[in-house]
Amino acid sequence: MPYVNIRITREGVTEDQKRALIKGATDLLVDVLNKNPATTIVTIDEVEFENWGIGGLPAEEYRAKIKAEKAAAEAAAKG
Amino acid sequence: MPYVNIRITREGVTEDQKRALIKGATDLLVDVLNKNPATTIVTIDEVEFENWGIGGLPAEEYRAKIKAEKAAAEAAAKG
Amino acid sequence: MPYVNIRITREGVTEDQKRALIKGATDLLVDVLNKNPATTIVTIDEVEFENWGIGGLPAEEYRAKIKAEKAAAEAAAKG
Amino acid sequence: MPYVNIRITREGVTEDQKRALIKGATDLLVDVLNKNPATTIVTIDEVEFENWGIGGLPAEEYRAKIKAEKAAAEAAAKG
Amino acid sequence: MPYVNIRITREGVTEDQKRALIKGATDLLVDVLNKNPATTIVTIDEVEFENWGIGGLPAEEYRAKIKAEKAAAEAAAKG
Amino acid sequence: MPYVNIRITREGVTEDQKRALIKGATDLLVDVLNKNPATTIVTIDEVEFENWGIGGLPAEEYRAKIKAEKAAAEAAAKG
Known part of the structure; x- marks a missing residue:
């Protein structure tokens, strides 16, 4: 039941890239720590350039x- | 002086529901830990579906x- | 599938109080937004006094x- | 390589004010802890009034x- | 210059596993979004069982x- | 009523340095955005080297x- 928060600048990240981030982060927790993907949450925060x-x-x-x-x-x- | 951060998917949460979350989280800290509501901060982050x-x-x-x-x-x- | 993070000063919070915070925060999300408790994560961060x-x-x-x-x-x- | 997150209500903060927050927070880490500004990240989260x-x-x-x-x-x- | 925060329960995660999490999360940002690893920060928060x-x-x-x-x-x- | 979170590696930061970080971050919010210090919260997270x-x-x-x-x-x- 891990929680992963990915913060990046907002610059046209596509849905496919987001899907890849979510899958990659979840797989990482499963592979390294044998976590249950069903309770692994990943959130992506896109931060405006001027706020970073x-x-x-x-x-x-x-x-x-x-x-x-x-x-x-x-x-x-x-x- | 607690700080509570509630992260949910963005899906039409109303102002009244947000008011209820803020009141509920603050009351919880007051009831369980006798915290001072005047310095209890609650923030709600609504995260796009594709980012969750x-x-x-x-x-x-x-x-x-x-x-x-x-x-x-x-x-x-x-x- | 919400994520709630509660940050408080570290000052002898008991296991029962933590259980009450976890239950209270989860119930709040269920009651107000009809969220599924099985994928609602609550974390409590106890912060040293000198770090708050x-x-x-x-x-x-x-x-x-x-x-x-x-x-x-x-x-x-x-x- | 510190990470600083500043959360404020969204109420017309200008680019110049954001620049001042970024510079001020970075300088603080440099002055107090001799951190390297090149790997010091500062993010500003502007939170809607109704979410605070x-x-x-x-x-x-x-x-x-x-x-x-x-x-x-x-x-x-x-x- | 992304920032990734991984939150897990504290249960004997080894240094090698942490190294794998750091490398894996950084590689993910490099592979998917072409980010610069030199300014990609990853932090791991180990949370006590009773606080999760x-x-x-x-x-x-x-x-x-x-x-x-x-x-x-x-x-x-x-x- | 801002909330500032400062995350640094745990490496012998003194109480005086923490006091300076807290004061500096609060002053920054007061100076740049005219925020009320009485409801400005600053937390410092010291992260183990192997977790950063x-x-x-x-x-x-x-x-x-x-x-x-x-x-x-x-x-x-x-x-």
């Missing part, structure tokens, strides 16, 4: 920053 | 499967 | 502060 | 009740 | 009840 | 791996 922070920034800004840093590093490496 | 899994399936498919199994069992019993 | 904050203070300090304020107010009222 | 309870009532009713009590107390004091 | 309820009962009592019902059904079937 | 995963590994192994990679990179750079 990492590196002290909203997710979208963080991704843009990382991308810019990579581009700058590659430019510097090329010299 | 049980038995390794999205909730709606799981319910359909259980219903089909029951129907088959009843048909077999009638024989 | 309210009013910007650890719980114990907050309680002491409120108690002191009350005593002062009563003393003032008596004049 | 305090004092045994939905948030809006609770606020109205507190306001009414204050007004009555002030009227009595002026009395 | 299902079917309106603490987990251990529930299991005993289900087992007794099964035994009774089998005895009846043997007739 | 990142990069698909338990936290301690992940840290060791990152450290080894850094050392190797530095050795190569000096090389």
Whole structure:
């Protein structure tokens, strides 16, 4: 009777992908701990980009920053 | 000062039902543990059907499967 | 198939009280939303006092502060 | 690599305020515990008013009740 | 940068099983949603038996009840 | 009346640090959103190292791996 909560950013996850997450998480608990799938609950929380922070920034800004840093590093490496 | 989080599938829960859940959960903490209602927080998370899994399936498919199994069992019993 | 999480301070809650919380929360979901108890999960998290904050203070300090304020107010009222 | 979840009522929180919450929570973990911001996740859950309870009532009713009590107390004091 | 929380009853889960849960949940997010494992956090909460309820009962009592019902059904079937 | 949950690895966080986290998180909600501290709850969950995963590994192994990679990179750079 486990409970699994998966939190991700909301960005067009399809029903099939959700089905795969639910099946995969349930199988994991069955395989590793021999849990009963009938009482294994999985919930997926899709969180708006502006409500998800990492590196002290909203997710979208963080991704843009990382991308810019990579581009700058590659430019510097090329010299 | 307890915190109670109730997670359910989103399926037309009315404001009155939510009021009943909030009152019921708060009363429970007051009755059983003598908690102060003024600092008891209750939140209700309504989760989309496709984001709720049980038995390794999205909730709606799981319910359909259980219903089909029951129907088959009843048909077999009638024989 | 709801999931209820009850978070309280750890302060000697007995097994009977936990049983009452589990039963009460499950009954609430059955009564208000007609949920199936067999797939209703309730978890109780007991949180150490020093890990629980309210009013910007650890719980114990907050309680002491409120108690002191009350005593002062009563003393003032008596004049 | 901490995880911080901030749950508030949904009432027009702006993107700038969310950015401030994300930055503030991340800085807090960096300042107090020397955590790495690059693996510090902050999520903000905005909960509908009718899904948030305090004092045994939905948030809006609770606020109205507190306001009414204050007004009555002030009227009595002026009395 | 997903966050996965796995809640199970505390009953002797080994370090290797925990490692398998962490790896499995992370791989799932990578495989299904192409997430970056470096910012995927997985936490495992082990909940005491008496703090976990299902079917309106603490987990251990529930299991005993289900087992007794099964035994009774089998005895009846043997007739 | 916000609720803030801070999840960190259990590694000797002191009472003073917890007090600072509680105060800091509460102040943040007061400063950014003008919330009432008296009904702002902050909980701190300390999670065992072996129950915290990142990069698909338990936290301690992940840290060791990152450290080894850094050392190797530095050795190569000096090389």
